[in-house]
Amino acid sequence: MSTSYSSFLAPVMDYPANPNPNPPLPPHQHFHQNILDPFPAEFQLSDYLMLDADILMGLLMIPPRLSIVWSHRSSFKCKKEVKKDKAEVAHRVAFRTKSDLEIMDDGFKWRKYGKKSVKNSPNPRNYYKCSTGGCNVKKRVERDREDSRYVITTYDGVHNHESPCVVYYNQMPLMVPDGWTLQASSFPHHSSSSS
DNA sequence: CGGGTTTGACCAGCGC
DNA sequence: GCGCTGGTCAAACCCG
Numbered sequence: 001m002s003t004s005y006s007s008f009l010a011p012v013m014d015y016p017a018n019p020n021p022n023p024p025l026p027p028h029q030h031f032h033q034n035i036l037d038p039f040p041a042e043f044q045l046s047d048y049l050m051l052d053a054d055i056l057m058g059l060l061m062i063p064p065r066l067s068i069v070w071s072h073r074s075s076f077k078c079k080k081e082v083k084k085d086k087a088e089v090a091h092r093v094a095f096r097t098k099s100d101l102e103i104m105d106d107g108f109k110w111r112k113y114g115k116k117s118v119k120n121s122p123n124p125r126n127y128y129k130c131s132t133g134g135c136n137v138k139k140r141v142e143r144d145r146e147d148s149r150y151v152i153t154t155y156d157g158v159h160n161h162e163s164p165c166v167v168y169y170n171q172m173p174l175m176v177p178d179g180w181t182l183q184a185s186s187f188p189h190h191s192s193s194s195s
Numbered sequence: 196c197g198g199g200t201t202t203g204a205c206c207a208g209c210g211c
Numbered sequence: 212g213c214g215c216t217g218g219t220c221a222a223a224c225c226c227g
């Protein structure tokens with residue numbers, strides 16, 4: 001299995017601040033926004049969704065809809081990766097959050113199943129699985145090796161259920177650009193060099 | 196007692 | 212083939 005990825009989505013831009021910045025907000029008042037603008041050609045795999053929030057209460061649900069919910073001010077970049085070489089396409093979203101907290105409540109319930117020290121990083125990487133039965137979503141959490149003030153969270157997979165504590169906005173318009181598909185070959189640059 | 200965490204062992208992929 | 216590395220397993224442990 002190759003470790004290369006094709007990445008897309010990733011509009012590198014700033015989004016408006018949460019109009020209701022004082023936490024905690026009840027779920028129905030969370031500010032939310034789709035981040036489905038065309039990605040720039042210069043987007044790099046190393047880019048992360050960067051969320052300048054002290055505490056992230058985010059919900060990532062992809063595809064077909066990527067909805068980000070948070071209860072603090074925001075300014076972020078994001079990326080989405082699609083693994084090309086698996087029988088079933090894995091959906092991966094990684095983002096970097098400036099936070100003192102290792103564990104941030106994203107609305108889902110997670111069970112830790114592993115911890116591993118990573119090469120060239122003083123910080124361990126923690127592995128979590130979604131606790132909901134039948135849901136195979138995983139996430140990895142580690143502190144940024146270059147700036148330990150940031151936590152890098154990587155989600156693998158798509159939840160097959162709704163968040164137990166965050167309202168899911170089914171009425172949100174679906175605005176999927178051509179690049180936002182599961183077809184890795186549709187991404188014209190930064191394609192995998194493997195396989 | 197049930198569910199979550201810890202942690203060493205194990206396994207697979209990759210490069211040399 | 213071998214060693215390194217990242218990811219997962221599972222038994223032991225912890226805690227409410």
